[in-house]
Amino acid sequence: MRAIRRFTVRTVLPAELADLDDLAHNLRWSWHAPTRDLFASVDEALWAEVAGDPVALLGALGPERLAALAQDEAFVGRVHAAAADLRRYLTAPRWYQEQDKADLPASIAYFSPEYGITSVLPQYSGGLGILAGDHLKSASDLGVPIVGVGLLYGSGYFKQSLTRDGWQLETYPVLDPDGLPLTLVREEDGSPARVSIDLPGGRTLNANIWSAAVGRIPLLLLDSNIPDNDELARKVTDRLYGGGGEYRLQQELLLGVGGVRALRIWSRLTGAPAPEVFHMNEGHAGFLGVERIRELVTERGLDFDAAREAVRASTVFTTHTPVPAGIDRFEARLVAQYFGGDNAVDGIPVERVLELGAEDYEGGDPLLFNMAVMGLRLGGRANGVSLLHGDVSRDMFNGLWQGFDSAEVPIGSITNGVHSPTWVDRKLADLAASRLTPEEIATGSGWLRPDGVSDAELWEVRHELRAQLVADARARVGSSWHQRGASPAELGWLDDVLSPDVLTIGFARRVPTYKRLTLMLRDTDRLRALLTDPERPVQLIVAGKSHPADDQGKRLIQQLVRFADEPDVRHRIVFLPNYDIGMAQTLLPGCDVWLNNPLRPLEASGTSGMKSALNGGLNLSVLDGWWDEWFDGENGWAIPTADGVDDAERRDDLEAAALYDLIEHQVAARFYDRDERGLPVHWLEMVRHTLATLGPKVQATRMVADYVRHLYVPAAVAGRDLDEDDFAGARELARWKERVRAGWSHVRVDHVESGGVSDVPQVGDELHVKAYISLGDLTPQDVEVQVLHGRVTENDELTTFSVAALDVAETFELGRYSFAGVVRLEASGPFGYTVRIVPRHRGLTSVADVGLVANAAG
Ligand SMILES: *Cc1c(COP(=O)(O)O)cnc(C)c1O
Secondary structure, three states: OOOOOOOOOOOOOOHHHHHHHHHEEHHHHHHOOHHHHHHHOOOOHHHOOOOHHHHHHHOOHHHHHHHHHOOOOHHHHHHHHHHHHHHHHHOOOOOOOOOOOOOOOOOOEOOOEEEEEOOOOOOOOOOHHHHHHHHHHHHHHHHOOEEEEEOOOOOOOOEEEEEOOEEEEEEOOOOOOHHHHOEEEEOOOOOOEEEEEEEHHEEEEEEEEEEEEEOOOEEEEEEEOOOOOHHHHHHHOOOOOOOOOOHHHHHHHHHHHHHHHHHHHHHHOOOOOOEEEEEEOHHHHHHHHHHHEEEEEEHHOOOHHHHHHHHHHHEEEEEOOOHHHHHHHHEHHHHHHHHOHHHOOOOOOHHHHHHHHEOOOOOOOOEEEEEEHHHHHOOOOOEEEOHHHHHHHHHOOOOHHHOOOHOOOOOOOOOOOOOHHHHOOOHOOOOHHHOOOHHHHOHHHHHHHOOOHHHHHHHHHHHHHHHHHHHHHHHHHHHHHHHHOOOHHHHHHHHHHHOOOOOOEEOOOOHHHHHHHHHOOOOHHHHHHHHOOOOOOOEEEEOOOOOOOOOHHHHHHHHHHHHHOOOOOOOOOEOOOOOOOOHHHHHHHHOOOEEEEEOOOOOOOHHHHHHHHHHHOOOOOOOOOHHHHOOOOOOOOEEEOOOOOOHHHHHHHHHHHHHHHHHHHHHHHHHHOOOOOOOOOHHHHHHHHHHHHHHHOOHHHHHHHHHHHHHHHHHHHHHHHHHHHHHHHHHHHHHHHHHHHHHHHHEEEEEEEEEEEOOOOOOOOOEEEEEEEOOOOOOHHHEEEEEEEEEEEOOOOOOOOOEEEEEEEEEEEOEEEEEEEEEEEEOOOOOOEEEEEEEEOOOOOOOOOOOOOOEOOO
């Protein structure tokens, strides 16, 4: 075979059309319909052929066509207007610029292993990546100065197709970065800017940096496929989630360590301010913390502990899954090779690095290095992605904070959101814009105004969305069958696949086991009856990719495909191969009902149901993730779960039966309940209620604003506090923690006395508490002595409690003190209290920060 060297020759645009290049290279077009219209107007047929990819469209235009366009004054005028509009979007003050400036970070670095922005840039596998894409887009809309950091995978994730027998096939088309909406970052002399990382055995991993413009947000993507690398190093960024072990470790080193280095280069070349806050979107990027520690040790002269404090204060960690398989764990031995031996850095002992990810708690594996654990240890602030997931995460990681109840584990929550300009179908957006004020759309209230959008109009647009989906799904089923080797003669039935008038239920997501793709197949007779009901039929559209190494997932897909292939149901249930953003943008708006039936509580948030809701779809879901928080009885249906039933088979049977019942008696019944005009009035009430009440909540702008207020600003403030005066605060905090740790074994509550309440205690009484304590060498200023008080359970446990601090009352010799204070009894019922001592310092991010506590005994 000949070695073909390939590259893409860029079109040289005539000067009049130069702005088109900027418009194509700023991904704002992916959520800005007028810009897409401009590109489409160049050549509608070509636009369809290149599947809506502006860079590909420009690349396909010959010089003559371009010359003609440059002569077309009207067209040139539209190009200039679109470019002016983009410039306004990029420079005008937005929400962030209206906030109180003093505490706002000048820049925030956001690290994620994947980004789902548009189908044109296939650098995502599922929800995590699309969330990251929506985060950047919404940050852009709000004017939040984020810089994204990630990897550029040569083949992205993979393309899914099916064998005749319904087995998933994967292909890995090679992407050419020059043909993507990316720009190579170059040094002033024109050479590619280069990130390098030393590997064991004297090897080096080099990477180029590509930048994508996501509206106002630069996204830096590292690409190791360059000639300077050896063959193995070139492959480090070949695929997303393409393997485990050392390959994955090298990817994560490049992301974390290389990513920080890329940011420094970016600042040097563009003058962009250095990030004040670093956000790890899941544990994969955790090594960024180690690299920042290295910078502070080798360049600023801090020791490891002081550097670690400075890094922690300004790092935010978001955990995205309670599923163990979703968390990266490496052999500690392997990590040691990359941070020890020849590769060790002075001042960064390898044992200290290994401690960061050590599972040194009950149930942990001492041989493994856990990236989520490192994220929690290096992230001074951490969060889950829904209220329920916050709860589940506090339980799951409680072992890292021994001596504290799970309620005090310092992991909060910010519920995910989705970027509405990306996910609301244009037909619905246009209808809303034509009838409602921007204010009414933003607050959702417009949907409740009877003279806004009428029932007939709302139903009409829902029908159009469904019809658009049916047409798209037919085409996809057709090409899938073609690809599976069927001849046209066998496929006459394709014209009748799905109907634009039938109640349409969608289910599309990745296929890990916990998402239970095949729950709907538990009782195939029952499902068949629902699909083929002569009066109130249901149709199901299903999609999703299984990880290439997950044969169990592929078997689930095969089961589903085989059922969908059966002649008596194939017009009512389809599996669409290769679920991606492009498909989702038609599928989600077109479904009347969005189904989700994970094994509770393993779905951290889920976001596809939010996209459905934004289009007036009704959710039918297990009360997990975001739905547990926002289901209100009127915006869809909750599938009852058999929580606590340990037998997995029985649990699935019970939950599936509940699902069939709901579909038959509630969902279909309501959908087909029509008035004299043929309108499902009750259904439409639910649609309006969904648009009005969920619409504002599920926005990613709400989510990003929450991150700014609750995490980025506090992290920036804490970071500055420790950085000032050559990191005086960081050094002092590290020394203080060292002293407190060393002395803690002598800290104890010796004796507690109380008085003040009447013989029959009543609300309003004041309980006087006095605690005699020993502090050894520590001082009263080093600690807080607390009374935890509240209602006790039957087992004398305080599960929810308030905290009151006591004050020093007396000083005795040998490090002994008494502390005293008053607790008012606020509520009737069984009351209990206890005393504990915790470390106190203004630099601590939570009561559990140091992980030390001395509880009163017995
Ligand atoms: C939204 C989306 C997801 C995530 O869906 P979940 O409900 O969070 O599982 C995955 N893939 C695509 C293409 C999406 O658009």
